[in-house]
Amino acid sequence: MRFMIAPFVDSQTDQLLDCWRSALPFDEIGKQEFQRRVLLDDNFDNQGLIVAKNDNNVVVGFISCFILRKPIDGIGTMPDRGFIQAFGVSNNYTNQGCGSLLLESAEKYFADNDRKMIVLAPYTPNYFVPGVDKEHYQTGLHWLQKHGFQEYSEALAADANIATFMIPDALQQKEKALMQEGITIRHLCDTDICSYMNFQKAYMPGPWVEDSRRNLKEMTFGRFSPTAIWIAIKDGKIVGFCQHEDEHFGPFGVCDELQGKGIGSLLLAKTLHQMRIEGCHSAWVLWTGERALNGVYRRLGFKLTRRFAIMKKELAK
Numbered sequence: 001m002r003f004m005i006a007p008f009v010d011s012q013t014d015q016l017l018d019c020w021r022s023a024l025p026f027d028e029i030g031k032q033e034f035q036r037r038v039l040l041d042d043n044f045d046n047q048g049l050i051v052a053k054n055d056n057n058v059v060v061g062f063i064s065c066f067i068l069r070k071p072i073d074g075i076g077t078m079p080d081r082g083f084i085q086a087f088g089v090s091n092n093y094t095n096q097g098c099g100s101l102l103l104e105s106a107e108k109y110f111a112d113n114d115r116k117m118i119v120l121a122p123y124t125p126n127y128f129v130p131g132v133d134k135e136h137y138q139t140g141l142h143w144l145q146k147h148g149f150q151e152y153s154e155a156l157a158a159d160a161n162i163a164t165f166m167i168p169d170a171l172q173q174k175e176k177a178l179m180q181e182g183i184t185i186r187h188l189c190d191t192d193i194c195s196y197m198n199f200q201k202a203y204m205p206g207p208w209v210e211d212s213r214r215n216l217k218e219m220t221f222g223r224f225s226p227t228a229i230w231i232a233i234k235d236g237k238i239v240g241f242c243q244h245e246d247e248h249f250g251p252f253g254v255c256d257e258l259q260g261k262g263i264g265s266l267l268l269a270k271t272l273h274q275m276r277i278e279g280c281h282s283a284w285v286l287w288t289g290e291r292a293l294n295g296v297y298r299r300l301g302f303k304l305t306r307r308f309a310i311m312k313k314e315l316a317k
Contacts (some may be wrong), residue, residue, distance in 0.1 A: 001055065003096075004057075007047050013031060022091050038085070043069050050063050052093075065084055067113050075205065081115060083123035085126065121308070121310065130308050131154070132144065134307045135307065136306075147313075149311040152310060155287045156288050157288075158303060160282065162280060163276065165273060167273050171265060171269050178263065183234045183261075184233050185232050188229040224245075229243040239255045242270070247283055254267075285297070
């Protein structure tokens with residue numbers, strides 16, 4: 001079968017989402033999410049969203065390509081890298097050359113923009129998943145490996161039932177001990193904004209800074225609750241934080257010099273308890289590592305749900 005490869009046009013939205021649902025059944029998305037995280041992304045380029053159409057002019061494959069044009073705080077624009085945000089071919093059209101044609105078009109797009117490397121999935125401003133699900137998309141993973149992609153990192157997703165979550169006694173005692181050291185845990189206040197953003201820039205550079213700025217802006221409109229953010233304070237300075245957005249918690253972090261004291265575990269526990277109070281019955285994290293999962297997360301009831309291969313491909317010079 002012959003396929004026509006061309007840039008996406010608005011009238012193809014429903015067809016593209018149908019294709020997405022067929023190709024990526026564990027990661028299907030709705031129209032508003034597609035508009036928000038693809039078409040309205042600050043770096044969206046219509047030439048980078050490429051579709052494959054069959055003889056009936058129906059979209060049966062797609063690849064969403066991004067180049068950072070708007071700098072990310074602490075990272076810049078990564079001028080050597082291009083990102084594939086999502087990639088798929090409808091089930092009825094696999095093994096017919098459609099995926100290869102889409103990938104060739106994507107590689108040309110990146111090469112024309114002087115990119116030397118393609119990274120698959122972790123487009124940090126608006127990623128859907130951090131990589132390729134090793135269990136559910138094994139065939140796709142092997143296909144990518146045959147086409148020059150290599151796994152260079154791994155990301156784990158974990159979930160917890162928090163319907164009856166209570167802060168463990170050990171962490172309640174930890175909070176008392178930290179208070180004796182001059183470390184207090186409390187909600188973010190409107191007088192913390194500058195200090196909070198300075199902490200983010202110093203210890204959490206990258207897309208987390210943008211996320212924090214967005215949430216604080218939403219807070220001024222009354223669309224994001226201050227109780228969603230917990231902070232740790234020592235000597236009048238913010239030294240750690242944790243937040244949640246509905247049932248998704250994180251990111252969270254503690255300044256380098258105070259790690260290992262249990263501050264992060266306490267911040268996370270406070271956040272999970274707050275989530276339960278606000279009506280959440282579960283909590284999830286989409287991107288963590290083996291060490292964190294087997295440490296603080298498991299101690300607070302999280303279980304592994306998905307394992308992702310983060311992949312890259314060097315483009316020919």
